[in-house]
Structure formats: C-alpha cells, structure tokens
Amino acid sequence: MAKKLLVTGASGFVGRELCKHLVSTGYEVIGVTRSDRADLPPGAILHRCNLEKDFLGDSLLRDVDCIVHLAGQAHGKGGEDHQELDHFRQVNVDVTLRLAKAALDSGVRRFVFVSSIGVHGAITDGRPISEQAPFNPESPYAVSKMEAELALIRLFEEEGESELTIVRPPLVYGDQAPGNFGKLLKLARMGIPLPLGRCSNRRNIISLSQLAAFMAVCIDHPAAGNETFVVAEESPVSTSDMVRALRAGMRRSAGLFPVPQWLMSSLLKFVGKRGMYIQLFCDLEIDGSKARKKLGWVPKSGSIEQLEEIGKRYADSLD
Template identity: 40%
Template structure:
C-alpha cells in the first residue's frame, strides 16, 4: 500500500485530498503549519517556509512513497509585502524545490505538484493543452512555472518521478476566491449586470480534482507528465451564475448588459483584471488527462455545484 505525504493539508484542496485518502484507508501524513485539530492520525506540524519546518518534514519523509505538494502562497487580494513576486517565489518556487530535493534524497518515488492553469496563460481563444508554450502573466503563475522548471531539473538529476497538475478555478463547498464571491453575490440576491456574457470558462470541482490527484498517485502513465484538470464542460459566466443559483435554490438576479460596456466600465474603474476573469474565456483541453490515465471526471458541473450546497446545508 502506498504511503503518502500531503502538504497544505489544512487548505481547501489539501484537506479534501487528506479526507479522501483517510476514507480510503491509505496511510497518509498530513503536513500543517499549526497544530490544528484535524481528524487524521498522522500529523506533521511545521511551516515549510521556515528552516525548522522544512527540517521537521525532512525527518518525516521516510518511509513514504509519494509526496502530494499543495502548500503554496495563493492569490492575495490586498498585498502587504513590498515585492509580491519575491514572496511568491520564496514560497511557491524555493520551498517547492527544496522539498523536492529532500524528497529525492529520502527515496520518495513520485512527487505530485499542484501547479496552476495560469502557467499556460489567463485568457485564450482556443482551449489550452498541456503541450502549449507556457505564458504566465501574473506573479503567482510565474512562481509556479519556475517551480515546474526546477522540478524537471531535479527529476533528470535524481530519477524521482514528477507529476504536474494544472487546475483552473476550483469550486466546492467553502471555496475561497472568485467562486466564493459568486456564491455570496447570489446568496445576498444582489442584481448583477452579467446576464449576457457569452464567454467560455473551464472549471474543476473539488471532487473531480481530488479524484484526479488520487489517480496520479498510482497510475504508471502519470510519471513525468503534465496534466490539465477540468470538469470537461465549459460554461459562460452567465451560465455559471444561473447554475449556482439553481444549486442553492435561489434565483440569480442577472441584468443583460453588453460585455463591451462592462469591459469599458471596468477599465475606467481600474478593475480590468476582475473584468477579464468574469468576461474573458479560459478553456482547457483535458483529453490527454483522460486518455493517458484512463480517467474521466466523476461528476458533471451540475452535480458538482449541487454537492457544494448539499454539504453546506
């Protein structure tokens, strides 16, 4: 039986991965920054951004077979550091590569790194593939791309298998970030000028992403590959908001305002990045993921949204 170490175990995705492994009876060590009350038998407490935390984890790597690395510095809405890119690199790049080196030295067989679709880019006119030339446009995505490059170097030097997964927006019960904002808007009944948006965006439910990560732990074809994650369905922002409303049992109050007018208004207000996420398209092609791993997303978008609110009620 595989012995797994999961970093970022108290985070949105990490806690879901740990729960699934725990339910499946897999020997799992959950790495957390603070001593929190988590329902897992094997906890490793340590902040990987500190030398003490890294030393603590390094001493816990044996005996294990696979590291699932989820700990990272995610998008920060209100930056409080003078050089955000340096902080992203410190956590997302440097910590990742130091952990990978320690893992290789400890005899870890496979290192699974959860990256970001932002490595491909943040907008497209055709679906991204895993073979596309990377084009990270933001500090977060750039730090993930630099980590990927370093991981391939470590793989070549040590022979440790590397698996990279790039998910788009992840949604689920209690999801932070953009999806959480959409849910709050619908829950409060706020009228939104998003009733005539005809973009296409790929998403991935937390359950589908966790299932893919679990598949990558054991599948021999996953070794030394990059995979894009997704639900296999693309929605416009309008369709997503309506779907969230149906799943919540509350109507989405959407006003049909032309996308061009919204884009202009957002630009004038200095909200161009937010407008791009709501109005632009970002699609991913998961055909390689499905074919190489003999995998398909277990849940449709409709089912994924329904599960969000079944759990929260």
C-alpha cells in the first residue's frame, strides 16, 4: 500500500513540483491549498483549506505517514500590513504549531518543516553556513521562521514519538519562479545593460527539481528524523554568472558593464536599497555536507546549464 502524504501549500511554486515528484514515485498525495481550483498534478488529491482559519480534522490526517509543511507567509507578499512581524508570526508560527499539534495527536510519523536559510542571516564572509551556524535573522520573515523552528523543536521534544525534520533552502530557481529569481529572470529578458561586470560574489542556490528530490529523501530516509538540514547545490555562482547564463539561453549577449562594487554599495544604500545590494553583490555560501554524509544525497551539478535552459524556455514562451 502506498504511503499517504499531506503537503500544505501544494499549489505554490515548490508545492506543485513536490506533489508531482511524490505522485510519480508512487505516494498517495493529499495537496492542501486555499483554492478549490488549484492546478495540482494528476493523481494528487486536492483538499481545500485555509490553515489560518480552518482545522485539519482527524479524518483527513488518519493514516497520514508524513506532513510536509510548505504553506506560509512569504516575504514581500501582500500589503504593507502583511510585512509586519506580528503578521508573519500569525501565519508562520501560530499556524505551523497548530498543524504540528494535530499531526502529533493523529500519530503522524514525521513532520517536515520547510524553513529558510535566512534564519542564519543574509551574508557570509568566507565561512559557509552549516546547520551549526548561529541564528541571525535580518527580516521579519526570517525571524518568524526561526521562532517556528524553535517552537517546533520544543513541541516535538515534549510530546509523542513523531519525528521532526527541518529543511533550510536558499534561493530556489526554476521556471515561473516568484520572488527574487523571478525578478532576475524578467530583468535578464529586458536586455538592458546591467552594472554587474565586476560582481564576483559566491551564492549557493538550488533548483526547484533538486529541492523537491531532497524533500522526498527527508520524508522517507530513517536518518532524516529529528534532524535539520541546510541544502543547496554544491558549486556557488555569482549574480553575474546567473545573468550571463539566463541571457545565453535567451540568445542574448551578457550586457554587463563594470562598476566598482563600493560605488554600487554607496548608490543603492543612498536610495534605500540596501537589501538589493545584499542580494545582488554579497556572498551567501552554504555547506551542505551534512545531507551528503547523513543521507547520501548528492545534488546534481550544472547550475549554469540549468539556468541556460530556463532562459531558453522563458524566451520561447514569450515569442
């Protein structure tokens, strides 16, 4: 009999890909989403539920082997009131704990919580982030993810025999990606010259398909229980590498011109865009060796090639 899994946020960018991957590998997948018109892959069972208001009843959780909790309030989504810490806490902490308690009460074997590398901060300075790195969240979103992690760990230590697994991904790239990668993709398509010619930062990222594959390992691997993992592709890339690859796929020239980094830092900070400077020019390196050693998971290489393919598909879809 196929194991029954429940995925929250199933209609989101990561959720759709995860459901597709899990269905293709033989799991029985229940996708929880706010919309009853969500585009889930064939074979996934849609369950409409607003986790902020509705309760997942015992009947739905009966015989569920694992819950993957992806739903939450993302940074930059919604109006200004949605960017306050209190709102992030309501969605990313309170809802998560309520769902986790329901999982414990129903005897769900494992609860996989998808957090963010942002709980460790937004910049590294020669020392890649590992699971042992100190917390240093710099945004209300990252603070809420950190608080959710800590509350979950206390809850699972105190109650029941269910296992908790925490995953902290960095920027996730792929077709139709939202957030910063989606903005970068559109910017690359515009073809305007960009002041990234001297940008040589080092950032570890992960493709959508690779993240879905890793989470599938976390669902089933015996050694993943009660563990935390930072996860990323092994070879870091720079922002300029990403733009070059995307534009190569779009059959465009790189269009990058050199500007001293100190000047870009001063200009962006002067206009109140310090966050943009960090995202475009600063390092965020990740040490994913724990996942390799403990789970035997080795991400596929070839970020540049995958970015080129994304650029090609994006350009073709607009032609």
